[in-house]
Amino acid sequence: MMPRLSPMLAVSGETFDSDEHLFEVKWDGVRALALVEGGQGRVWGREGADYTARYPELEFLGRWPAGTLVDGELVQFQEGRPDLSALLHRHGLTGLESIRRAGRFNPVTYVVFDLVYLRHASLCGQALSFRRHVLADLVGQYEHPQLAFSAGLIGSGRELFTAAVAQGQEGIMAKHLASRYLPGRRSSAWQKIKPTQIMPCVIIGYRPARNGLSSLFVAAQRQGSLQYVAQLSSGLTESTKAQLAPLLVRRTCTRPVVDCSKRGLRVVPELYCRARFLSWTVGGRLRGASFAGLITAAAD
Numbered sequence: 001m002m003p004r005l006s007p008m009l010a011v012s013g014e015t016f017d018s019d020e021h022l023f024e025v026k027w028d029g030v031r032a033l034a035l036v037e038g039g040q041g042r043v044w045g046r047e048g049a050d051y052t053a054r055y056p057e058l059e060f061l062g063r064w065p066a067g068t069l070v071d072g073e074l075v076q077f078q079e080g081r082p083d084l085s086a087l088l089h090r091h092g093l094t095g096l097e098s099i100r101r102a103g104r105f106n107p108v109t110y111v112v113f114d115l116v117y118l119r120h121a122s123l124c125g126q127a128l129s130f131r132r133h134v135l136a137d138l139v140g141q142y143e144h145p146q147l148a149f150s151a152g153l154i155g156s157g158r159e160l161f162t163a164a165v166a167q168g169q170e171g172i173m174a175k176h177l178a179s180r181y182l183p184g185r186r187s188s189a190w191q192k193i194k195p196t197q198i199m200p201c202v203i204i205g206y207r208p209a210r211n212g213l214s215s216l217f218v219a220a221q222r223q224g225s226l227q228y229v230a231q232l233s234s235g236l237t238e239s240t241k242a243q244l245a246p247l248l249v250r251r252t253c254t255r256p257v258v259d260c261s262k263r264g265l266r267v268v269p270e271l272y273c274r275a276r277f278l279s280w281t282v283g284g285r286l287r288g289a290s291f292a293g294l295i296t297a298a299a300d
Contacts, residue, residue, distance in 0.1 A: 002117065006184035007031055007046055007071055013174060013191030015161045021174045022128065023160045024152030026192055027111050028082040028170040029075035030091060034110070035117075036064045054091065056100060057107040060144045067120030070135065071181075072112035072150070081168050085282050112139065113150035113173075116181055124181040131181065157193075165195050170278070196276050198292055201229065203248070203271045204257060207264040211238065212245025216291065218275055219258045222284060228260040229284065230275055235291030244294075247271060 032051055034043045041061025043051040052058075055074065076087035087108065093099050115123055115135035123131050139149040153160060154177070161172050171194035179189035201218035208214070215233040219226050251267040258269070272295040278288035 002035060002037065002067065002069065002120065004035070004044060004048060005033065005069070005116065006048070007033055008114075008182045008184070008190060009186040010173065010175075010190035010192040011186060011188050013193050015158045015172075015193055016174070017155055017157050017159075018174070019155050020178070021157065021176055022132070022152045022154055023157040024113065024150050024173050024175070025160075025164050025169050026171040026173050026194065027073040027075050027150065028084045029073040029087055029108075029111070031072075032074045032110070033069060033071050033116070034058070034061050034112075036061055036066055036068045038066070054093065054099060055103065055108055057103040057146050058110055060142070060147070061110075064138070064142055065119050067117055068115075068138070069117035070112045071114040071116055072110055074108045075111050076106070076108050082170070107146050109146050109148055111148045111150050114181060116183070124183065126180070127178045128175055128181075129177040161193060171195060194278055194288070196278060198274050198276050199286075200272055200295055201275045202226070202269040203267060203273060204228065204269050205260060205262070205264050205266040206244075206248050207231075207262070212241050213248065215264075216244075216273070217260050217262050217264060218273065219260075219269065220275075226258050226269070227284060228258050228262075230277070230286040230289035231262055232273075232275060232289055232291040235276065240291070240294075244271075 031046050032043050034041050039062050041058055043055060043058060045051055075082045076090060078086055090102050093102060112135060115131045117123060118134060136149055139147060157174055164172050171192060174191040174193060176189040199220060201220045203216050204219045205217035206213045206215065215231050217228060218230050218232060220229045248267050251270060252265050253268050256266040274292035274295060275286055276290050276292040277286035281287050
């Protein structure tokens with residue numbers, strides 16, 4: 001029985017060019033590893049959750065050589081582009097019949113980008129360039145409509161990033177061609193490069209904690225009215241929390257100015273901050289939002 005490994009993880013980075021790196025699209029989906037044993041494919045996620053029963057359309061993986069372990073992304077394509085919202089809806093299905101129906105009429109695509117084991121032999125110590133060369137041959141031998149190889153290019157990282165963002169992709173990955181596969185570890189040999197935006201928001205509430213607060217609730221103007229858009233937890237340093245806590249306490253109110261279902265305290269919307277985010281969700285929220293600094297703070 002082969003081990004159920006955790007995937008190798010990347011650090012955040014910025015665009016660059018390099019002849020020592022492979023650049024590929026960062027697919028907007030659900031990370032998944034797949035292992036072939038006993039003529040069947042077994043699929044699981046980052047936390048070890050078993051996805052096999054959720055995606056019956058991936059049964060074709062059982063035709064691959066026994067002892068093969070690949071790493072990739074489950075992607076739901078809509079009009080040629082990844083649709084994360086549609087995938088998450090699909091991912092949450094629990095009824096057997098609804099899962100089977102989705103697998104037939106709205107199947108996911110398994111986009112593979114790394115080969116960890118082949119015929120029970122570990123390739124973790126081999127260079128990325130070698131692993132991907134073998135993987136490309138394997139995908140070519142076992143072609144299937146729901147299987148895709150994540151192609152990439154060497155050198156022109158900035159060019160690929162610009163093109164990927166223009167196409168509506170989440171961003172790109174930069175991977176050192178000589179890098180080993182490190183299961184469960186985050187390594188600078190792999191970098192995830194995403195576009196970010198910054199917008200002003202007004203603080204409408206916060207979640208209190210022993211040190212004053214743990215997160216902020218912020219709103220922004222949308223469609224002619226002030227609407228809740230994000231809960232900001234990351235980006236808040238201890239010094240920022242210490243600065244904000246007394247300002248927020250003095251502005252607490254019992255009647256919320258903006259509708260927000262998050263549990264916490266509400267404040268009069270007088271303090272403004274910058275929020276860094278990746279994109280807007282279909283539901284009007286900031287995706288991947290983090291605190292990027294105060295804009296103004298009225299003197300008290």
